[in-house]
Every structure is written in C-alpha cells, then in structure tokens.
Amino acid sequence: MARKFKQIAIYGKGGIGKSTTTSNISAALVEAGYTVLQFGCDPKSDSTNTLRDGKYIPTVLDLLRAKPKVDAHEAIFRGFKGVYCVEAGGPAPGVGCAGRGIITAVELLKQQNIFHELDIDIVIYDVLGDVVCGGFAVPIREGIARHVFTVSSSDFMAIYAANNLMKGIQKYSNTGGALFGGIIANSINNTYQRSIIDDFATHTATQVVEYVPRSITVTQSELGGKTAIEAQPESVQADIYRSLARKIIEHTESKVPAPLDIDALREWSAQWANQLLAIESGEIRGAQAGI
Ligand SMILES: Nc1ncnc2c1ncn2[C@@H]1O[C@H](COP(=O)(O)OP(=O)(O)OP(=O)(O)O)[C@@H](O)[C@H]1O
Ligand SMILES: [Mg+2]
Known part of the structure; x- marks a missing residue:
C-alpha cells in the first residue's frame, strides 16, 4: 500500500541550522526506508550538499538560464542512500527577485507531477528565516507544505524570526495556508536555554x-x-536526529500558532533578562528560578 504523501517546510533565522537539521532529517528518513526529496529554497543553493559529499548541484534557475525548457528530471539529483535533492537557486547576485527561484522550481516539479512519479513519501522544503518576499512564502501560502517547523535556538534574534514566521502562518491560515508543526530547538546545551525555548513555545x-x-x-x-547520520551513524547526535525524523514523519497535528506582538515579545524577553541576571548574581538558584 502506498504511504501517505507529506510535504513539510523548515524555516528559521539565517545560519541557525536549517540546512544541517533538514539534511540530517532527510538522511535519517532514507535510512529508515522512506523515499525523501529535499528541496533547497535558498538562493545560496547549499541546502543539500552534505547529502552529496559536499558537492553542489545545478539549480533549477541555473538550468533555465542555460535553456528555455527544462525537464524536471534534469534538476533532481541523488544523494545519500538515494535521497532526491533539488535546489531552486536564485538570480545572479543583485539582479532580480530571489523568491522567483522557489516559485519557478515548485511550478516545474508540480507541472510534471514528479512527486507522484517518483513515489515520494515526504518532501522537505529548506526555506529561509524571514518571509521577505512572496516567493519565500510560497510553501506556506499555497498550502504546498501542510506542516511548517522552525529551527530556533534560545537566542532572542532566532526567537524573533520564529515569532515572525508564526505571524506569516497565522495570516495565511484562513486561506488554506500551512499550519505550524512546532519548534526544533537547536544548539540547546543547558537547562536555561531549554527553559527559554520551552517558555516561548508555551507563550505562543x-x-x-x-x-x-x-x-x-x-x-x-x-x-x-556529510551529515552526522552518514559520517557518525553511531553517535548520540545521529540518534537525536533519528528521533527528530521519526517525530516529523509521524507528525499529523499542526495548528495555527499564537505569535506575540512586538511589545509582548519584548516584555517576555525582558523578564528572561532579569531572570538570567538574578541567576548569575546568585540571587536565585535553578530550582527557584524554575529551571
Ligand atoms: N547542532 C549543531 N551542532 C553544531 N553545529 C551546528 C549545529 N547546527 C548547525 N550547526 C552549524 O552551524 C552552521 C550553520 O548551519 P546551517 O548552514 O545548517 O544553517 P542555515 O540556517 O541553513 O543557514 P542559512 O540561513 O545560511 O541557510 C553550520 O556550519 C553548521 O554545521
Ligand atoms: Mg541553509
């Protein structure tokens, strides 16, 4: 019996770990026997390279620049254990709209019904931090991806980007857009970082x-x-990515998030600033601080 086809999108602040996390999820899922397509939506077109020994692939926009008509198969490459890799690409630096690559690439694959042909179980879009233009909102807005996740650390700017993403989702949610699946908390190495991100999740x-x-x-x-899954399959980190991948593939219930307006977000972060200061100065200890 064919498995249920799923499309998810991963957003997050620049440099927060989207491509690393996405590639490890993809690697863990192919390893578990799923047919996976990772769709890089960043004009840098570096999303899939740890799935392909650090090698870059021609992007959809590169191919379209070389000739007017492109077959979708020409833009799809295989990586670790057969994972399918696509990079939307971008315009030449400083020229044109970067979101166009996503619109064009999504259209190309959709028109040619490629996901069905390749019997894909899951497409994972590795997108961007800020929904800066219409192109980057495509996976959310048009309901292409049903579930959106954000990668965020406990740093304020990452949380700020996550909160903005939630605002985008909230905006498109009543017109058939994607829903919010959850936060993938990255670079969490101690209890206060965990408490901050947990508290942000509760507030939203x-x-x-x-x-x-x-x-x-x-x-x-x-x-x-390489991904950690490929290079160090026995590592603790690889097991964490496997656990994450399992939760993502089994995830069914996304919802409309409740982002904070900017004043509420600032008030929330100021409380944490005081809390951390108090902990540092020894005024309160972990248990009392609720961490
Ligand atoms: N959990 C982690 N442990 C160690 N290093 C990490 C972790 N997550 C991400 N990194 C490192 O952080 C850097 C940025 O990660 P990555 O390229 O995945 O971010 P990104 O969000 O995709 O960035 P961009 O917005 O530029 O596309 C990389 O060098 C990556 O190896
Ligand atoms: Mg990236």
Missing part, C-alpha cells in the same frame, strides 16, 4: 519537537561534507 501555544544540542559531531561531519 506551540510545542518543541526536539532539543538538538550543539555538537562537535555536526562540525566534524560537515567538514567532511
């Missing part, structure tokens, strides 16, 4: 899907052009 009526520590395993693997 969302949930944390997984806590991923910052780990040298990821650094080493990336330097070798």
Whole structure:
C-alpha cells in the first residue's frame, strides 16, 4: 500500500541550522526506508550538499538560464542512500527577485507531477528565516507544505524570526495556508536555554519537537561534507536526529500558532533578562528560578 504523501517546510533565522537539521532529517528518513526529496529554497543553493559529499548541484534557475525548457528530471539529483535533492537557486547576485527561484522550481516539479512519479513519501522544503518576499512564502501560502517547523535556538534574534514566521502562518491560515508543526530547538546545551525555548513555545501555544544540542559531531561531519547520520551513524547526535525524523514523519497535528506582538515579545524577553541576571548574581538558584 502506498504511504501517505507529506510535504513539510523548515524555516528559521539565517545560519541557525536549517540546512544541517533538514539534511540530517532527510538522511535519517532514507535510512529508515522512506523515499525523501529535499528541496533547497535558498538562493545560496547549499541546502543539500552534505547529502552529496559536499558537492553542489545545478539549480533549477541555473538550468533555465542555460535553456528555455527544462525537464524536471534534469534538476533532481541523488544523494545519500538515494535521497532526491533539488535546489531552486536564485538570480545572479543583485539582479532580480530571489523568491522567483522557489516559485519557478515548485511550478516545474508540480507541472510534471514528479512527486507522484517518483513515489515520494515526504518532501522537505529548506526555506529561509524571514518571509521577505512572496516567493519565500510560497510553501506556506499555497498550502504546498501542510506542516511548517522552525529551527530556533534560545537566542532572542532566532526567537524573533520564529515569532515572525508564526505571524506569516497565522495570516495565511484562513486561506488554506500551512499550519505550524512546532519548534526544533537547536544548539540547546543547558537547562536555561531549554527553559527559554520551552517558555516561548508555551507563550505562543506551540510545542518543541526536539532539543538538538550543539555538537562537535555536526562540525566534524560537515567538514567532511556529510551529515552526522552518514559520517557518525553511531553517535548520540545521529540518534537525536533519528528521533527528530521519526517525530516529523509521524507528525499529523499542526495548528495555527499564537505569535506575540512586538511589545509582548519584548516584555517576555525582558523578564528572561532579569531572570538570567538574578541567576548569575546568585540571587536565585535553578530550582527557584524554575529551571
Ligand atoms: N547542532 C549543531 N551542532 C553544531 N553545529 C551546528 C549545529 N547546527 C548547525 N550547526 C552549524 O552551524 C552552521 C550553520 O548551519 P546551517 O548552514 O545548517 O544553517 P542555515 O540556517 O541553513 O543557514 P542559512 O540561513 O545560511 O541557510 C553550520 O556550519 C553548521 O554545521
Ligand atoms: Mg541553509
């Protein structure tokens, strides 16, 4: 029996770990026997390279620049254990709209019904932090991805980007847009970081899907052009990504999040600032601080 086809999108602040996390989820899912397509939506077109020994692939926009008509198969490459990789690409730097790559690439694959043809179980869109233009909102707005996740650390700017993403989802939710699946908490290495991200999830009526520590395993693997799943399959970090991947593939219930307006977000963060200061100065200890 064919499995149910699923499309998810991963957003988050620049440099927060979207491509690393997405590639490890993809690698863990192909390893578990799923047919996976990772769709890089960043004009940098580096989303899939740790699935392909650090090698870059021609993007949909590169191919379309070379000739007017492109077959979708030409833009799809295989990586670790057969994972399918696509990079939307972008315009030449400084020219044109970066979101166009996503619109064009999504259209190309949709028109040619490629997901069905390849019998894909899950498409994972690795998008961007801020929904800066219409192109980047495509996976959310048009309901292409049903479930949206954000990668966020406990740093304010990452949380700010996550909160903005929730605002985008909330806006498109009553016109058939995607819903929010949860926060993938990245670079969480101590209890106060965990408490901050947990508290943000509570305040926005969302949930944390997984806590991923910052780990040298990821650094080493990336330097070798690989995911942790491929380079260090026995590592603790690889098991954390497997656990995350399982939760993502089994996830069914997404919802409309309740983002904070900017004043409420600032008030929330100021309380944490006081809390951390009090902890540092020894005024309150972990248990009292609720962490
Ligand atoms: N859990 C982690 N442990 C160690 N290093 C990490 C972890 N997560 C991400 N990194 C590192 O952080 C850097 C940025 O990660 P990545 O490229 O995945 O971010 P991104 O959100 O996709 O960035 P961009 O917005 O530029 O696309 C990489 O060098 C990556 O190896
Ligand atoms: Mg990236």
